[in-house]
Amino acid sequence: MSTAETATQGRVFTVTGGDWDTVTGAPEGEQERIVVNMGPQHPSTHGVLRLILELEGETVTDARCGIGYLHTGIEKNLEYRTWTQGVTFVTRMDYLSPFFNETSYCLAVEQLLGITEEIPERATTIRVLLMELNRVSSHLVALATGGMELGALTAMTFGFREREVILDLFETITGLRMNNAFIRPGGVAADLPPGAEIAIRETLRVLRSRLRDTPSLLVDNPIWTGRTSGVGYLDLTGCIALGITGPVLRATGLPWDLRKAQPYCGYDSYEFDVITRDTCDAYGRFLIRLDEIEQSLRIVEQALDRLRPGPVMVADPRIAWPAQLAIGTDGIGNSLDHIREIMGTSMEALIHHFKLVTEGFRVPAGQAYAPIESPRGELGAVITSDGGTRPYRVHFRDPSFNNLQAVAAMSEGAMIADVVAAVASLDPVMGGVDR
Amino acid sequence: MTDLEHADRADLEAVGEPAVLAIGRGAFGVRDSGDTSGFGGLVRTLTAPPAATPPYGGWFDEACALIRERLDRLGAPGGVERVIVEHGALRLLVARQCLLEVAQLLRDHPRLRFEMCMSVSGVHWPADHGAELHALYHLLSVTHNRRIALEVTCPDADPHIPSIVPVYPGADWHERETYDFFGIIFDDHPHLTRIEMPDDWPGHPQRKDYPLGGIPVEYKGALIPAPDERRAYQ
Numbered sequence: 013m014s015t016a017e018t019a020t021q022g023r024v025f026t027v028t029g030g031d032w033d034t035v036t037g038a039p040e041g042e043q044e045r046i047v048v049n050m051g052p053q054h055p056s057t058h059g060v061l062r063l064i065l066e067l068e069g070e071t072v073t074d075a076r077c078g079i080g081y082l083h084t085g086i087e088k089n090l091e092y093r094t095w096t097q098g099v100t101f102v103t104r105m106d107y108l109s110p111f112f113n114e115t116s117y118c119l120a121v122e123q124l125l126g127i128t129e130e131i132p133e134r135a136t137t138i139r140v141l142l143m144e145l146n147r148v149s150s151h152l153v154a155l156a157t158g159g160m161e162l163g164a165l166t167a168m169t170f171g172f173r174e175r176e177v178i179l180d181l182f183e184t185i186t187g188l189r190m191n192n193a194f195i196r197p198g199g200v201a202a203d204l205p206p207g208a209e210i211a212i213r214e215t216l217r218v219l220r221s222r223l224r225d226t227p228s229l230l231v232d233n234p235i236w237t238g239r240t241s242g243v244g245y246l247d248l249t250g251c252i253a254l255g256i257t258g259p260v261l262r263a264t265g266l267p268w269d270l271r272k273a274q275p276y277c278g279y280d281s282y283e284f285d286v287i288t289r290d291t292c293d294a295y296g297r298f299l300i301r302l303d304e305i306e307q308s309l310r311i312v313e314q315a316l317d318r319l320r321p322g323p324v325m326v327a328d329p330r331i332a333w334p335a336q337l338a339i340g341t342d343g344i345g346n347s348l349d350h351i352r353e354i355m356g357t358s359m360e361a362l363i364h365h366f367k368l369v370t371e372g373f374r375v376p377a378g379q380a381y382a383p384i385e386s387p388r389g390e391l392g393a394v395i396t397s398d399g400g401t402r403p404y405r406v407h408f409r410d411p412s413f414n415n416l417q418a419v420a421a422m423s424e425g426a427m428i429a430d431v432v433a434a435v436a437s438l439d440p441v442m443g444g445v446d447r
Numbered sequence: 448m449t450d451l452e453h454a455d456r457a458d459l460e461a462v463g464e465p466a467v468l469a470i471g472r473g474a475f476g477v478r479d480s481g482d483t484s485g486f487g488g489l490v491r492t493l494t495a496p497p498a499a500t501p502p503y504g505g506w507f508d509e510a511c512a513l514i515r516e517r518l519d520r521l522g523a524p525g526g527v528e529r530v531i532v533e534h535g536a537l538r539l540l541v542a543r544q545c546l547l548e549v550a551q552l553l554r555d556h557p558r559l560r561f562e563m564c565m566s567v568s569g570v571h572w573p574a575d576h577g578a579e580l581h582a583l584y585h586l587l588s589v590t591h592n593r594r595i596a597l598e599v600t601c602p603d604a605d606p607h608i609p610s611i612v613p614v615y616p617g618a619d620w621h622e623r624e625t626y627d628f629f630g631i632i633f634d635d636h637p638h639l640t641r642i643e644m645p646d647d648w649p650g651h652p653q654r655k656d657y658p659l660g661g662i663p664v665e666y667k668g669a670l671i672p673a674p675d676e677r678r679a680y681q
Contacts, residue, residue, distance in 0.1 A: 254616055414617060
């Protein structure tokens, strides 16, 4: 039994048996429409991103994102930890650019503490060094997974091979490949280990020779340009309206880079170029990422040259973490000298250590926003303090979260295969999107 | 400048005493046993930041004057309830009925041109009676390379704030997230649904009255309570 009637929402079909054929297959004048649920577990959605696509044949007529599959409540959790412990949480948000999360958080906390000017030169240089190496590794993943999603598997092996070298450096410097929690309010957790500078220079040399592989494989590759040129188009007006930043915005020709426009961590004293393209498409964003890797290596070299011996944590003992980290026989921990001092010679130092580590320091009440240029665009920590030893509220303006809003504008009217290229060119990291 | 000072004083009078944001009691989170520390009776009151006194410096004065001028013309002179200058950044406490006007002016006026809305987020101050929920907007001007923040409050009993999506389409997901986590209803948002939590989730997790959750964990024979149940220094 089937009927068809016209209601306010259009033609309504009521089918109660196996008699679908008696209903007109498709309403007149309308093609067959299919709604496809792509993801959240799908190898080419760049993580647990769910895309809800309405298709007419192979053309996407409507594209919507479903997110939240990686929501871990990091912002809520921060409210129950000390300001220093917060770093351990924020580093896990955008897991491909941990040092950016940490820096943004620490810059905001330092603003509230009023110690922005007192951060030692060496700590700031180490931050820049790590951030720029991190930008390279993050862009390499963007190129690698972007290539894989479009079928260029060799690009993936190249990207991950080079990234591994950088992660080895992170392991040498911080003890961990990812989720480093190395940048702390007031400075960094530990000084560079002996031999780190030599290791970085050696890595730079290796990277410079190997980084030619991806461009030589893809830049003039007709399949690659065919898959990415004119795909995922979003012009300047669209970017501004949707608040899009990072390589997507720079692919419209606007040289907007917070490192130049609103410098932090002394970026105004480094020499580098803001890379732009004017194609507004996925190919332009791909080229920008390639060139930005080069610029980041330039900054790393300059940072290495200006490293001078000195403290890596603010002098104020009310804020500075009392101990320096060192590698012991059982892994990384407080240095033996420090333990000898607090356990053997100074009761006051032990009390101080205990108070600072268990209670943490107070941060004056107020609000601060510290935006920085992450590999994906503007990453900013909005931090509210009530004057206590724990954050009252921390919110992260994550570029991946914001930029995913562009999926509809980039892929509606395009082919379904181009959705994959468009999402890959946005380079969203779901850990940052959902936090 | 005299006009400006006068306007600011009028605003201050309208607001009166700075609002109480939070009240803290005790120091060590001890509630279930006798207070031997003497700190248990401690009461600390956190008040909202005071209004800045003009001149605010730089472009802040001009921006504030332009907004006040527009609001005066619209017959809403108290629309900017307070001007706060904190850590070198300008933040305006805007009455919710004036938010759309202010946002439109900030975006379109050639001397302001805050083209992008970078972020919308919420803060829950349960002790701030009549204005428990705060929404924070961070705007960016690429043209002038400036930033401004707006703060809008609404009572828990009437959690409505007009949506700025008509002015800043990019605020769409940010407002959905703020609704999801705080329960602030952004009126006239095109589709105000949950974005991070499942559609049928009860409650709004980032509010202060919403527990963090968690289970006690055994560690070396001792039972460690969930993070929000632990005794902690306050």
